[in-house]
Amino acid sequence: MAKIKNIYICSECGYESPKWYGKCPSCNNWNTMTEETKAPTNTGFKRAVTMSGGNKPQSIVNIRSSQYERLDTGITELNRVLGGGLVKGSLTLISGDPGIGKSTILLQSARNISRKYGKVLYVSGEESEEQIKMRGERLDSICDNLYIVSETNIDIIESHIVDIEPAFVIIDSIQTLFKSDISSAPGSVSQVRECTNELMRIGKTKSIPLFIVAHVTKQGELAGPRVLEHMVDTVLYFEGERTQEFRILRTIKNRFGTTSEIGVFEMRQSGLEEILDASSVFLQETSFKQEGAVVIGIIEGTRPLLIEIQALVSETKAVMPRRTAVGVDHQRLNLILAVLEKKLKIPFYNSDVYVNVVGGLNLEGTYGDLGLAVALISSAKGREIKLDRTLIIGEVGLTGEVRPIAQVEKIMNEAAKMGFANIIMPMKNTEKLEKRNINVIGVSSVKEVLSKVF
Structure with missing residues (x-):
């Protein structure tokens, strides 16, 4: 033995x-x-599990190319981050802080899919059927084709899937499932890995899309082994604070689409409401005549977003001045502060610096460099921008030059639609513009920007 x-x-x-x-x-x-x-493995009997039905190798020239068949979730913003909808047989992982809205959006998706495609199975390992029923009544998600079960044994869950033959399955959450063959506790590395393997086999063999909910650590990272992210097809992450009304659904990994799309939602009493015009929401409280406040444009996936960035520079007597950045990369902030001190002789070594992106969005890339620099200068000098309704975009280099960015036309059209009168952008970007429906001001250095805006 x-x-x-x-x-x-x-x-x-x-x-x-x-x-x-x-x-x-x-x-x-x-x-x-x-x-x-x-546990010891039984070497006398090995079970072969195949997901492709025993296909033989063939030349890539002979393989027929076809589009993936997708299911419409009924939520436009969720379809956007998924790449157009749920792919049959796909395994999608969604994570986020507790209370951010993971179960809410899944229950709303289950209602829409059950009304359009057939039966949906919601497997909960953390809540009872009565608790899910109460949430479903609040979200108006009660329908005949939505089946609820509280179960944590992966073998019993598989038998339920075989009996019901659902079009969509939700697992909430992967950390509560266990396989009886493994002696370790639920949530351990072995249990999470093996249960995910079983779910992947079920989904691929029966062409059923599965949604898996995963917990996060105190640092905000995905709980469990990193192999979990490699096994699934798509990884979605909910950003935002429970005290704020806006939620950002971001794609971290997607085998069936782009990973740069985001979905914007607003948490209400009736559930998550999708926001199709995100720029108007992020700018609804913006005042264009305040020092330290600048509106910038960014590209998230295929759509432009206009958001406000705020900076506060206040003199301090502390030996080590404080640098606080919310929504902006801390290293990027330090880089821009160093450029302003070196090239413009503006002292920040004796001041606390606070930077915040309104709306809870996290900036990625270099679209907001120039806007952040102008906001810091405006707060440090106590001067507001003189130009009315101005948008600022551009990347700042280490020598103080303003470098060009991509997809400027999309940002410019969005600014014109939102009623902006002026847009400040890199000089090299202005040379490539074909159509100008807004006053364009080109700049080549940070020093040149000061004469334009103040």
């Missing part, structure tokens, strides 16, 4: 070791090795 032995598995990367390490040899993270019991 084979001997049961204990092994140590890293909760971050899934590395296995017969002994404990303070630092994982694979991912170099500290205190991530957890002890688990490894």
Whole structure:
């Protein structure tokens, strides 16, 4: 009889070791090795699991190209981040902080899909059927084709899927499932990995799209081993604060579409309401005659967004001035502060600097560099922008030059639609513009911007 032995598995990367390490040899993270019991494997019988029906290798020239068949979730913003809808047989992972709206959007999607395509199975390992029924009544998601079950055994869940034959399955959450063949507790690395493997096999063989809810750590990262992200087809992440009304659904990984799309939602009593015109929401409280406030334009996926960025520079007597950035990369902020100190001789070494992006959006890329620099100068000098309803875009280089950015036409058209009168952009971008429906001001350096806006 084979001997049961204990092994140590890293909760971050899934590395296995017969002994404990303070630092994982694979991912170099500290205190991530957890002890688990490894059951003996039966070498006398091996079960072959195939997901493709025993296909034989063939030349890529002979393979017929076709589009994936997608299911409409009934939520435009969710379809956008998924790449156009749910692909049959796909495995989608959605994560976010507790109370951010994961279960809400899944229940709303389940209602829409059940009314259009047939039966939907909602498997909950954290809540009872009565709790889900109460949320469904609040969200107006009660329908005959929506089936609810509270279960954590993956084998029993598979039998329910075989009996019901649903068009869509929701698992809430993967950390509560367990496989009876594995002796470790639910939520452990082994259980999460094996249960995800089983769900992937079920979805691929039966062409059923599955949505899996995953917890997050205190640092805001996805809980469980990193192999979980590699196994699934799509990873979605909910951003935002529970105290704020806006939610951002961002794509981290997508095998069936782009990873740069975002969906904007507003949390209301009736559930998550999608926001199709996000720029008007982010700018609804904007005042264009305040120091330290600048409107910038960015590109998220295929659509432009206009958002407000605020800066506050206040003199301090502390030895180490404070640098606080919300929605802006901290390293990017330090880089722009260094450029302003070196090239414009504006002292920030004796001042606390606070930067905030209105609406809870996290900026990525360099679209907002020039706008951030103008906001910092405006707050430091106590001067407001003289130009009326002005949008500022551009990348700032280390030598103080303003470098060109991509997709300027989309941002310019969005600014004209929102009623902006002026747009400040890199000089090289103005040379390529074919149609100008707004007053365009080209600049080539940060020093030149000061004479234009103040």
